[in-house]
Amino acid sequence: MSGTVRLTVGQAVVRFLGAQHTLRDGVEHRLIEGFFGIFGHGNVAGLGQALLQSDVDEPGRMPYWLARNEQGAVHAAAAFAKHRNRLSTLAVTTSIGPGATNMVTGAALATVNRIPVLLFPADVFASRNPDPVLQQLERPDARDVTVNDAFRPVSAFFDRVWRPEQLPAALLGAMEVLTDPARTGAVTIALPQDVQAEAHDWPTKLFEKRVWRVARQRPDLDAVAEAAAVIASAERPFIVAGGGVHYSEAEDALAAFADRHGIPVGQTQAGKGALPNGHPFDVGGVGATGTTAANALAATADVVIGIGTRYSDFTTASRSLFANPDVRFVNINVGSPDAAKLSGVAVTGDAREGIAALSDALAAYSTTGDYRTEVERARADWSSARSRIISRDWLTEGGTGRTSQVELLGILNQEVGDQDVVINAAGSAPGDLHKLFEPRSPKQYHVEYGFSTMGYEIAGALGVKMAEPGIQVVAIVGDGSYLMLAQEIVTAVAEGIKLVVVLIDNAGFASIGNLSESVGSQRFGTQYRFGEAAGSAAGGALPVDLALNLQSLGADVLRASTSSEFRDALRRALDAESTTAVYIQTDPLAPGSGDGAWWEVPVAEVSTLESTQEARSAYEADRRAQRPYL
Structure with missing residues (x-):
């Protein structure tokens, strides 16, 4: 029966999303399984009120989880969608301004990797009555441009709803792109804060169950x-x-x-x-x-x-x-x-x-x-070479008192369950994992390397665990990546979602250090050390204890110094009932997984440094192997 229902734009968004499903191979899935978000003045009275009302009126229909970082929320949503084979995803709502622009990196990650996520950044007042509103970017040459236009180049779909009447077309267009395997990515609908709270008479048909068929396109x-x-x-x-x-x-x-x-x-x-x-x-x-x-x-x-x-x-x-x-x-x-x-x-x-x-x-x-x-x-x-690489005892060979990353990854491969998932994204670990890790099930290996985003690991682990609560999820994170984005540990603890975090501390950016050396730049700017302004401490190790930081965020922390201690700590972390981290320091100069194929990174064409001159000669020799494949 046709009719209308009076709801705010925020309430209409939440009700509409709760009725969307996907269908493939005869199996139906919820398309949007919940919201991550952080509320501010731009969305608290709009989508914030709508999500509260939904929770009161229809508990469980559209769950909401409080994230600790907007970028982390998008990473978690992307990891959730990836683990669900892009048939289900999560939405993310943020306030206007920095809350919104914090999501841009996450949006880029999703679109580069062809992963569906649904983003609702709040926007300026459509009425323009209080212009310039707090956190508004003023462009005298283009009054309709806001910071949310930064989403356009990194989104697979972008729209801004200036009037309630525009919402149905925006939502339907967004769902079409989210469920298109060839075009999917970050889908962004910017919602002006006054429009979110504005009431409108909506056709009830908008909120009926809608099933989006994810077709298996047959080739010509x-x-x-x-x-x-x-x-x-x-x-x-x-x-x-x-x-x-x-x-x-x-x-x-x-x-x-x-x-x-x-x-x-x-x-x-x-x-x-x-x-x-x-x-x-x-x-x-x-x-x-x-x-x-x-x-x-x-x-x-x-x-x-x-x-x-x-x-x-x-x-x-x-x-x-x-x-x-x-x-x-x-x-x-x-x-x-x-x-x-x-x-x-x-x-x-x-x-x-x-x-x-x-x-x-x-x-x-x-x-x-x-x-x-x-x-x-x-x-x-x-297989023989791999066995030699992962069994090499650098703790005794290297004389540094620290083990190597590759030995730890070999142990990890042995100890995780067949259906468990390991997550990584940036640093030297993706290369070692790609070469050495042997997954025993299709979803066990989860490395984000399309955008290789530092900080993805812990947030991504949260999303995967939410997508499949019955498995163990292990986030492998280096110290550099950890310091970029660790806040979603707090979210996991708050929601009672158990994660395992393996924090490998090598006092800097090991992968870029290796790369720097290969291009003749002598690891410049890649180590975590006191700078020249520190006087007598210049060049010394920083007094930073990341294990204590992990503990302060709510994780139980197990420290390890040797490979055997690491194995024992990992087993205990896997057996634990709450979020547990294994912390170990490794030697950044320890050998990695071995040479692979060439990867082009330009080397300075002229330099007074002998190291750079030698690297340039090698670069020019390697580049001769490139082909256009016309």
């Missing part, structure tokens, strides 16, 4: 036939599996495809776990931080099959990895721009559907016994 058969012909001519095919394999839930299809046709599979950071550990054609991470097995096979491949990957510079080793002069590309991707990359044969469609169609078209195609033997040998050689 002509494109499949062309791709199959290219693959059928290959003697040394190689698969690059990206995050799209996970979002499509195509892991089983990929495993069957690789096994049937005898094609090795290298995995990007987002695609790690696309094949189960131990699969005969799993050759591990590929690219700048890839394994020796994957990179050697990729370098000689005559056909590269990219499935659900956007071919970042780390994956292609800055376009130097695929070195066969006759290499061709076949790309299965739900997004047509990604499918067309590297001048490949573009098979635009869902990963699972694309794999199935391609496998049928290939019929009896299979690689030779010699190539399969080569893959098996490469896997065995890498």
